[in-house]
Amino acid sequence: MAEAVEITSEKYPKILKVALKELQLSLGPKKLYYRGNWDEKIFENCLAVVGSRRLTYYGRKATEQIVTQAAASGITIVSGFMYGGDEAAHSAAVKCGGKTIAVMPCGIDLIHPPSQKKLYREILDTGGLIISEYPGFTQPQTFTYIQRDRIVAGLSKAVLVTEAALESGSLITASYAKKFGRKIFAIPGPITSEVSQGTMKLIKEGAEPIADAKDILDFFKITLKFSKKTALPASALSELRRGKCFTLEEKIIDQLKREPLKADEMARLFAVPVAQLGTALSLMQLKGFINQDNGKYYIN
Amino acid sequence: MLIKVPSVVNLGLETIKVDIEINLANKGLPGFEIVGLAGKAVDESKERVRTAILSSDVDFPQKKITVNMAPADVPKEGSMYDLPIALGILSSVLEFKIPEKSLFLGELSFDGSLRHTKGAFLAALFAKESGYTNLYVPKDSANEAAAIKGVKVFPVEDIAQLCRHFLGFQKDVPEIFPIVYKQSKNENNVVVEFDMKEVLGQEQAKRATEIAAAGGHNIIMIGSPGSGKTMLARALPGILPPLNEAESLEVTKIFSASGGIPPGGSLITTRQFRSPHHTASLAGLVGGGSKPQPGEISLAHRGVLFLDEFNEFPRAIMEALRQPLEDGYLTISRSRQRITYPADFMLVASANPCPCGYALHPKRSCNCSQNQIQKYQKRISGPILDRIDLHISVMPVDATEFEDNQKNSEFLEPSDKIRQRVMQARAKQEARFGAETICSNSQMKNSHIKKYCKLAKDVEAILRQASLKFNLSARSYMKMIKVARTIADLAGEAEISVNHMAEALQYSPKNFETA
Structure with missing residues (x-):
């Protein structure tokens, strides 16, 4: 059963109350409905992580890397429970056992998008919170997404x-x-990507570009407690160096470390028949060295 | 006076003998009547026959003429009975005998000449099987009938000529020499819109079409608009092997039944490439109508059925493809009749990844919601996707990237060269399946796979590992073996090796789930 916290209550997050004074108070949520365990500590160190619904493979990897470190170090990840960027942030936090708050654009009794029921459960199971300013089964509408954003930021x-x-x-x-x-922090992306244009704009306007979670942790004055090794291919490469694999595989790994490529592009680059390249790619995928998404290959 | 002229009726691909019985009675008012379940076109033949006889300077008899078509309970359609009816009346007026063991069919023109008529090939086939030695057909249809050996085919130009022939001037209608099937070794004599070397980039997609052509595998291409899916499909006929004699006869049969053989045309020796639009009706695509006609899938028999924008096709049509994809034929059941048409085709489908089409595009952005994309992709049902062996994504290529590469012959192989490899692979399959009813790897059932595709331990290990990692279904598992078999055939090797299997995995369905 969903419960609610009034704006007059002691429990109402101070940081949000203060923030909303900047706007007109009448615009602020008078009542916050929630599910989960309402513990004021969870609001102490909140980091909002938001991203495009059409998150790229790169965006997902980057989100996982940074959120995992931040959440594991005790920062609460706040996001909007949409698929794509929001979902990646919530899942990364949940996976490393961190706390996360999902601010819903719909009524508290609705799970939207419905395809993320599993994530919804996981957030609650790991001590996270689901928050909404709308009661019952209120359907999400265009304006509720924007309203939700002010709570996420607040x-x-x-x-x-x-x-x-x-x-x-x-x-x-x-x-x-x-x-x-x-x-405001922003993750720099390739200038050719459409979903890097917004972050690029933020950086130009003064947002801080970050390459790992350390900058965020410094801001929160928290020390890094847990670091996930992301450079898997080292083990793969060492195996290659021992001469267990073909040189084509070595070339592929070497190339993919720099940028993800399509099979056709690699065939052209290495001047090998695509049949032979396909064979190598399949075998490497099975060994877990590389991965394929939307036709492009990535280092695992 | 009673005259009998034998002709035929085609019910689908089956042919039944029809006796045209013509009675010219002196008693009763002069008139002209046709009975025996005659369709509209048959009934109208009265006027064509009367006018054609008059234009041939023969008096039309002022008698009560009754035509009966036996058996009387089989519906007859079409214009092919003009010739036998006219001939019956003429034989009475000019007093000649209708030769024995002869079949007649043809449509008349008002001036007495004969027009191209569909079904001549089927009639010749029937004549051979039923012991008729002579077949009289319009001149334009004679080549079609002459493809059957063992029947004398007489090409008739007009009815006056035929009458002179029967009145003692035999040489007026010389017998036509049988047309012999010639397999062109190197040419497919097919007019291909594109050569494979005109397709820039798309190395993997090209390789996949080569494998598809070699093993007769169904293939689906998913990619953004303008990425070259249609171009690849249209280049495909250029790498297909020509039809062999048995296949050619099968295809010609279907075309003869549907009237698809042009005047003067004969055996069909090229593989058909059919690309019906997605607005095609169910009957037009799979066959049907109140008098069931072969549909596009049957006309694509032993050839390629290209369905562009596959997920735009109505669900009913897609599901109707399931039986033919599995069995290689389709039975059309109507209350009056059941007709089976062969439909053993290679399905080439192309689809966009999402409603706007740009979900996989590297530069343009897609503005479809996840829901829309899922809905769009679900339009192709699982059972259909399960019957497609090769799944590839086709990415748009940057044309400027290839300006320097144009002359790089290694990457731009002409269709002819690819076809040589395809033909060698097909020859291997024919040798392997000699005693079986199947002729290509794609047709293998599980029992054949067990018999012909023994996997070495390490190959099986790879496949098992892959099926766990990529969540392959049991059917996909078997498909991978079939594709690997074709890849081995292309390489000219007897055993499926790890490399063949690994390459096959490149074309498994997992390659296309968009996140």
Whole structure:
């Protein structure tokens, strides 16, 4: 059963109350409905992580890497429970046992999007919170997404934008953050990607570009407690060096470390018949060295 | 006076003898009547026959003429009975005998000449099987009938000529020499829109079409608009082997039944490439109608059925493809009749990844929601996807990337060269399946796979590992073996090796789930 916290209550997060004074108070949520265990500690160190619904493979990897370190070190990850960027942030936090708050754009009794029921459960199971300013089964609407964004930004000391296109919801969250005087972090992406244009704009406007979680942790004045090794191919390479594999595989790994490529592009690059390349790619995939997503190959 | 002229009726691909009985009675008012379940076109033949006889300077008899078509309970359709009816009347007026063991069919023109008529090939086949030695057909249809050896085919130009022939001037209608099937070793004599070397980039997709052509595998290409899916499909006929004699006869039969053989045409020796639009009706695609006609899938028999924009096809049509994809034929059941048409085709499907089409595009952005994408992809049902062996994604290529590469012959193989390899692989399969009813790897059932595709331990290990990792279904597991078999055949090797299996895995369905 969902419970609620009134704005007059002691339990109402202070950081949000203060933030909303910047706006007109009448716009603030008078009542926050929630599911899960309401513990004021969870609001102490909140980081909002938002990103495009059309998150790229790169964006997902980057989100996982940074959120895992931040959440494991005790930072609460706040996001909007949408698929794509939000979902990646919540899942990464849940997976490393960190706390996360999902601010819903719909009524508290609705799970939206419904395909993420499993994640919803996991958030609650790991001591996270589900929050909404709407009661019952209120359907999400275009404006409720934007309203939700002000809570996401208001709850957090800093906002991390993982990937965003121009004129996207993530930039709306960032603009609220700016109004509230919050710190904004952005993950730099390839300039050719559409979902890097928004983060690029933020960086130009003064957001801090980050390459790992350390910058965020410094901001929160927290020390890194856990570091996940992400460079898997080292083991793969050492196996290659011992001469167990073909040189084509070595070439592929070497190339993919720098950028993800399509099979056709690699065939052209290495001047090998695509049949032979396909064989190598399949075998490497089976060994777990590389992965394939939307036609492109990546180092695992 | 009673005259009998034998002709035929085609019910689907089956042919039944029809006796045209013509009675010219002196008693009663002069008239012209046709009975025996005659369709509209048959009934109208009265006017064509009357006018054609008059234009041939013969008096039309002022008698009560009654035509009966026996058996009377089989519906007859079409214009092919003009010739036998006219001939019956003429034989009475000009007093000649209708030769024995002869069949007649043909449509008349008002001036007495004969027009191209469908079904001549089927009639010749029937004549041979039922012991008729002579077949009289319109001149334009004679080549079609002459493809059957053992029947004398007489090409008739007009009815006056035929009458002179029967009145003692035999040489007026010379017998046509049988047309012999010639397999062109190197040419497919097919007019191909694109050569494979015109397709820039798309190395993996090209390789997949080569494998598909070699093993007769169904293939689906998913990619953004303009990435070259249609071009690849249209280049495909150029790498297919020509039809062999038995296949050619099968295809010609279907075309003869549907009237698809042009005037003067004969055996069909090229593989058909059919690309019906997604607005095609169910009957047009799989066959049907109140008098069931072969549909596109039957016209694509032993050839390629290309369904562009596959997920735009109505669900009913896609599901109707399931039986033919499995069995290689389709039975159309109507209350009056049941007709089986062969439909053993290679399915080539192309689809966009999402409604806007740009979900896989590296530069353009896709503005479809996840829901829309899922809904769109689900339009192709699982059972259909399960029957498609090769799944590839086709990415748009950057044309500027290839300006320098144009002359790089290694990457731009002409269709002819690829076809040589395909033909060698097909020859291997024919040798392997000599005693079986199947002729290509794609047709293998599980029992054949057990018999012909013994996997070495390490190969099986790879496949098992892959099926766990990529969540392959049991059917996909078998498909991978079939594809690996074809890859081994292309390489000219007797055993399936680890490399063949690994390459086959590249074309498994997992390659296309968009996140």
